[in-house]
Amino acid sequence: QSALTQPASVSGSPGQSLTISCTGTSSDVGGYDYVSWYQQHPAKAPKLMIYDVSKRPSGVSNRFSGSKSGNTASLTISGLQAEDEGDYYCSSYTSSSTLDVVFGGGTKLTVL
Amino acid sequence: EVQLVESGGGLVQPGGSLRLSCAASGFNFNSNAMNWVRQAPGKGLEYVAAISSNGGNTYYANSVMGRFTISRDNSKNTLFLQMGSLRVEDTALYYCARSLYDFWNGYSTDWGQGTLVTVSS
Numbered sequence: 001q002s003a004l005t006q007p008a009s010v011s012g013s014p015g016q017s018l019t020i021s022c023t024g025t026s027s028d029v030g031g032y033d034y035v036s037w038y039q040q041h042p043a044k045a046p047k048l049m050i051y052d053v054s055k056r057p058s059g060v061s062n063r064f065s066g067s068k069s070g071n072t073a074s075l076t077i078s079g080l081q082a083e084d085e086g087d088y089y090c091s092s093y094t095s096s097s098t099l100d101v102v103f104g105g106g107t108k109l110t111v112l
Numbered sequence: 113e114v115q116l117v118e119s120g121g122g123l124v125q126p127g128g129s130l131r132l133s134c135a136a137s138g139f140n141f142n143s144n145a146m147n148w149v150r151q152a153p154g155k156g157l158e159y160v161a162a163i164s165s166n167g168g169n170t171y172y173a174n175s176v177m178g179r180f181t182i183s184r185d186n187s188k189n190t191l192f193l194q195m196g197s198l199r200v201e202d203t204a205l206y207y208c209a210r211s212l213y214d215f216w217n218g219y220s221t222d223w224g225q226g227t228l229v230t231v232s233s
Contacts, residue, residue, distance in 0.1 A: 035219060040141075046149075046157060048219060048221050051212065057221060092158075098172055099172060101159055103158060105156050
């Protein structure tokens with residue numbers, strides 16, 4: 001069982017906005033501003049989309065945004081496109097792991 | 113262009129050992145922390161181990177502590193993962209990844225395509 005909880009699946013139509021949640025505890029998401037999000041397409045390596053809760057690496061579309069409230073972090077995708085379909089993983093610094101970082105279980109995004 | 117190429121995966125019996133390598137190019141290898149992430153078939157991502165840019169600090173997941181060793185050779189731009197006492201549950205695609213900073217903080221900006229490790233009798 002993952003330390004961070006994500007919905008197993010979400011779906012939306014092209015052009016819509018949707019949000020993926022990532023719920024942890026005060027030992028991880030709620031205690032530190034070190035949350036990141038990764039996108040993974042089938043049979044491909046993951047791609048960093050958001051770090052430090054809301055920062056975007058160079059080259060990542062501004063349709064992707066991150067936020068945090070209490071123990072829950074969120075990834076919002078606006079203007080949904082077919083290419084956004086894939087798996088999304090959140091990750092957070094944690095004081096409860098020898099590796100200091102944990103992933104969420106992942107969310108499968110389907111564009112209808 | 114950043115390139116990370118993993119090698120060394122394969123089929124191994126439970127209790128056996130393997131050494132994974134990751135050849136890096138396209139960036140100053142000694143400027144970034146590096147890490148290994150694995151993904152079991154059809155499952156999610158799991159951080160396995162990380163190492164600071166100069167190799168002075170290493171970090172391991174509880175699940176591999178005492179069995180796996182991460183190391184790097186900055187003169188050869190290569191990252192390693194020595195895996196021992198392998199278990200069936202270690203079966204996964206192992207990714208090599210470049211960290212955003214010279215210290216480990218969990219952000220992996222570039223990834224290889226992975227090398228498959230299968231532990232089975």
